[in-house]
Amino acid sequence: MTPVRPLAVVGPTGTGKSALALAIADLLAHERPVEVVNADAMQLYRGMDIGTAKLSLHDRRGIPHHQLDVLDVTETATVARYQQAASADIEAIAARGALPLVVGGSMLYIQSLLDEWTFPATDATVRARWEDRLAEIGVAALHRELARVDAAAAESILPSDGRRIVRALEVVELTGRPFAASAPRIGEPRWGAVIIGLDWETAVLDERLAQRTDMMFADGLVDEVVGLLDRGLRDGVTAARALGYAQVIADLDEGGDGSGAREPTFVGTRRYVRRQRSWFRRDHRISWLDGAAAGNADRALRIWRDVS
Template sequence: MRPLAIVGPTGTGKSDLALTVAEKLGEQVAVEVVNADAMQLYRGMDIGTAKLTVAERRGIAHHQLDVLEITETATVARYQEAASADIETIMARGALPVVVGGSMLYIQSLLDQWSFPATDPAVRARWEGRLAEVGVAALHQELARVDAAAARSILPTDGRRIVRALEVVELTGLPFAASAPRIGAPRWNTAIVGLDWDTDVLDERLARRTDTMFADGLVGEVVSLLGRGLREGVTAARALGYAQVIADLDAGGDGSGARELTFVGTRRYVRRQRSWFRRDHRITWLDGAAGGNVDRTLRIWRDVS
């Protein structure tokens, strides 16, 4: 049973498309969803990640949701191993796995069987110490001096990826990009569909999505998670929306001041997602504003040879 992947920028309606495809297939085949949104891995991070509630999942099994505590570190390698096992198990029972999400490295690691370079705790700890000593901006400059291409591809605020890039360069003696996955035939012969909208329309959708999150209680969710150790989480605390609310609270605000920064950060992230996914020639793109996308998705899935 060939898998289907529905990918693309945040806020484009990927989950709804996946669920409607599952309903369209009806009794022909059972469908199970495998999440590919890194922050939806975390228990309790619901509002700010637009995670579907159990009721909203329409009775369809979902995997790789709520599998990590907020104090745990999400890694591409861990996800690749766990999601691959889910897909193999789903196919073994004759069901259709549908991978849904927009976390770029997570999806490519899964579909291109990324072989991860080794890690060395001592080297990693040394670079993390350097990060604490000089700060993220200065460390990004250090990365630029040894691997300019890596520095251009990594945000100067992403301390975790900067440290990892420096670790890989030191251990391998090669540019960080040398360890990146190569786009080839997708694993399991997966059909890949991309969903996107006109930029102005998507920006409006993102603004409404952000307003809804704050209206639905994102600030309260963050406050609750802070009591469970969110601030100590290496990856969870940096999630869009959560990081902005934490910063606003730390500055003496009530959290509501984070709304605009959350929207701007999400819009910026969408631009990065587009740039990444558009490089993948295997993706067949659909316009979110067009009708008939369920039928188009099913045709693409059936036509992959």
């Protein structure tokens, strides 16, 4: 049996990627099974449900979903681990004749999966030295140090993202080359995957994000965060920085009840969406669909069939 060409649904947060994936699965129900491979980094975590808009087991409607709930909040999510695990999922799904449907908006995770990305070496001693430097001078100052040795890397990494700044400095030191030299090149997608992008007009998407944020807080995001703090969320390197979770933790630490995190969460999400849009729009392989249009599942499948 010839393995099935994967289909990826990507794009900014809040555009309706999960709903589109379910609609695609419904349309294909009488032709072949569909299995979803999550590509949202924070949906890897058990218990991080409300703030990541993770589909409940009921809402998955019996469709297998892979790479959900595979990490405790104290564990560190890495692109390399995800690439290995998700690649194995895709190949197993395709080999049994089902459609691997990759769904998410975590930019590096998606590119690591769909491009042949070989990760540069790591060295615990070098990394520890840069982590000590981060603790000594703070994230903003370390970002300035990165800018002095690799301006392009500093431009692409948020000044608040201490973990990526440390990683970039580690790679530069170990390889003697700019951090970007280790990034994958955009070429033929792995497995011949077809990539669909979903987006909305900016003002409309901003309103969707505002409604989404309100709903998360109404549905109990603060209580979810409090429960996860008891399970070690604060000790997590990556989980504690997730949008919504980081803002609630900060509000609680300042003596609030968590509700003050609503506006910072919305602002942070809107800023992240701008970064996602800029990243994905550089990828010429993506066929874009207007989230406001009807019939996007049909359009996505037509594109997939035309290529397949």
